[in-house]
Each structure stands twice: as C-alpha cells, then as structure tokens.
Amino acid sequence: MKNIAVVTGASSGMGREMAIQIGDRFSGIDQIWVVARRGERLAELVGQTPAKIRIFAEDITAPEGRRAVRDALEAENGGDVSAAGKEKTAVRILVNAAGFGVMGDSMETDEEVQCRMIRLNCEALFAFTRMLLPYMGKNSRIIQFASAAAFAPQPHFAVYAATKAFVLSYSRALGAELRHRGICVTAVCPGPVDTEFFDRAGGIGRIPAYKKLAMADPEKVVRKALADSMAQKEISVYGLPMKAFALLAKIAPHRIFLGI
Numbered sequence: 001m002k003n004i005a006v007v008t009g010a011s012s013g014m015g016r017e018m019a020i021q022i023g024d025r026f027s028g029i030d031q032i033w034v035v036a037r038r039g040e041r042l043a044e045l046v047g048q049t050p051a052k053i054r055i056f057a058e059d060i061t062a063p064e065g066r067r068a069v070r071d072a073l074e075a076e077n078g079g080d081v082s083a084a085g086k087e088k089t090a091v092r093i094l095v096n097a098a099g100f101g102v103m104g105d106s107m108e109t110d111e112e113v114q115c116r117m118i119r120l121n122c123e124a125l126f127a128f129t130r131m132l133l134p135y136m137g138k139n140s141r142i143i144q145f146a147s148a149a150a151f152a153p154q155p156h157f158a159v160y161a162a163t164k165a166f167v168l169s170y171s172r173a174l175g176a177e178l179r180h181r182g183i184c185v186t187a188v189c190p191g192p193v194d195t196e197f198f199d200r201a202g203g204i205g206r207i208p209a210y211k212k213l214a215m216a217d218p219e220k221v222v223r224k225a226l227a228d229s230m231a232q233k234e235i236s237v238y239g240l241p242m243k244a245f246a247l248l249a250k251i252a253p254h255r256i257f258l259g260i
C-alpha cells in the first residue's frame with residue numbers, strides 16, 4: 001500500500017505550505033501529489049520535503065484537469081476502486097487549498113471573474129473531493145480551505161464570502177456523512193493571511209486597515225490546521241481575533257456586519 005497526500009493550490013501560499021509541512025511531519029506519507037496551473041512553481045517543491053512530489057499542472061475548474069488526477073490514481077490501482085480501503089495507492093490526506101477572491105461590489109466586478117470564483121471555490125472543491133473519496137479509507141483526513149469570510153455576509157466581498165459559506169456548510173455536513181467511514185473533514189477558516197491571495201484579490205492597498213493588522217503567517221495557520229485535522233476538529237480557526245469574530249458571528253444578528 002502506498003499512502004499519498006493530494007494538495008490543490010500547492011503552487012503558492014497555504015497550499016504550498018501544506019505540501020511542505022505534510023512532507024516534513026508525516027513520515028507515513030510516501031508521495032505528495034501537488035495540483036495547480038503553474039507547473040514551474042510546483043516543480044520548486046521537489047527536494048523541499050522528504051516525501052516524493054508528483055506534479056499535476058492542471059486547471060481544476062475544467063473536468064479534464066480534475067480527471068488527470070483520477071486517471072493517475074486509477075492507473076496505480078489497476079482501475080479497481082470497488083474496495084475502498086484496499087487500494088494499492090490510498091489518499092490519506094486531501095487538502096483543497098485552490099481558491100481565489102476578488103474585492104469589489106458584485107455589480108461592478110466582472111461577471112465572468114465572479115463565475116470563475118464560484119466554479120473554483122465551490123464546484124471544483126466539491127467535485128475534486130467527491131472524485132477522490134473512493135480512494136480514501138479509515139483514518140484519512142480532508143482539509144478544506146474555507147475562510148473567516150464564511151461566518152457572515154461581506155459587502156464588497158459578497159461572492160467570495162458566499163463561496164466560503166458554501167465550503168464551510170458542505171464540509172461540516174460531509175464530515176457527518178463520513179464519520180462512519182472514519183474519515184475526518186476539517187474546514188479551515190482563517191482571517192487575512194499573508195500570501196499571493198491579495199495580489200489577485202485587488203492589491204494590498206484595497207485591504208481595510210483592520211485586516212492588515214490581523215494578517216497572519218501562512219506557516220502558523222497551516223501548522224494549526226494540520227494539528228486540528230489530526231485532533232479531528234470540524235473547524236480550524238487561527239488566532240484570537242478570528243476566534244472572537246467567529247463567536248460574535250454566531251451570537252450577533254448578521255445585519256450588524258452588513259452595516260459595517
């Protein structure tokens with residue numbers, strides 16, 4: 001049996017950090033399959049961790065991009081996925097970190113960009129998870145990158161926050177569905193993290209000052225996410241400010257946040 005981890009969005013930020021920390025910390029993981037569009041950035045991971053890196057330079061919003069990973073798994077398992085848990089190559093950790101957000105009013109932001117966000121953050125995350133589940137057995141882990149934006153609606157980041165509310169809701173329900181199979185699902189809900197995310201989101205200059213102050217280190221967010229996943233936690237929230245926000249969003253009416 002070969003144990004692998006699959007990490008989407010591994011060419012930068014928290015996905016990249018996930019690949020490195022999984023390789024460093026889990027000696028039982030033989031290979032890490034890393035997925036993103038920029039193959040040259042994925043190639044930089046080779047040699048950075050003790051685990052072998054296998055590169056999938058794919059756009060996972062395209063069904064054929066996702067299928068490249070499934071085809072590779074099928075090939076390794078002789079095409080037989082009927083007996084989950086008995087595969088020759090099993091996915092022990094799946095991390096869905098691929099995602100992006102764009103700031104701005106939804107009526108003023110390009111429609112196609114927002115549709116692409118929904119396709120990547122929601123559709124691709126769901127389809128990728130569903131596609132790999134037949135290869136996952138007892139004591140496996142799924143780590144889904146949601147966001148603290150999932151806790152309450154966010155004007156000027158409306159579609160992004162809505163996609164992350166989807167990820168949080170889906171992940172919690174999926175975790176309940178998979179409990180009897182011994183597969184644990186953790187939704188990671190960080191506040192602002194210092195990655196390339198904000199270059200794509202519209203530039204660091206557009207971030208409100210309170211978000212800049214709360215900007216977290218990706219290495220620490222990922223360390224906590226992995227620890228929470230191992231502890232079988234449903235949700236991973238890094239840092240006191242975001243824990244306070246999560247609590248507030250539970251008890252305060254959401255119209256308060258809409259007014260801020």
Ligand SMILES: NC(=O)c1ccc[n+]([C@@H]2O[C@H](COP(=O)([O-])OP(=O)(O)OC[C@H]3O[C@@H](n4cnc5c(N)ncnc54)[C@H](OP(=O)(O)O)[C@@H]3O)[C@@H](O)[C@H]2O)c1
Nearest residue numbers: 009011012013014036037038060098099147192193195197
């Ligand atoms: N940074 C934050 O403040 C923050 C806060 C809360 C939650 N999050 C969430 O955390 C996750 C990781 O974000 P990050 O901060 O690490 O951002 P990042 O550095 O921009 O990384 C995003 C990753 O997604 C990949 N990606 C984008 N489009 C893709 C596509 N069509 N197919 C395959 N891969 C694609 C990118 O790779 P390629 O461009 O090479 O394809 C990149 O590896 C995201 O889901 C994000 O929404 C981020």
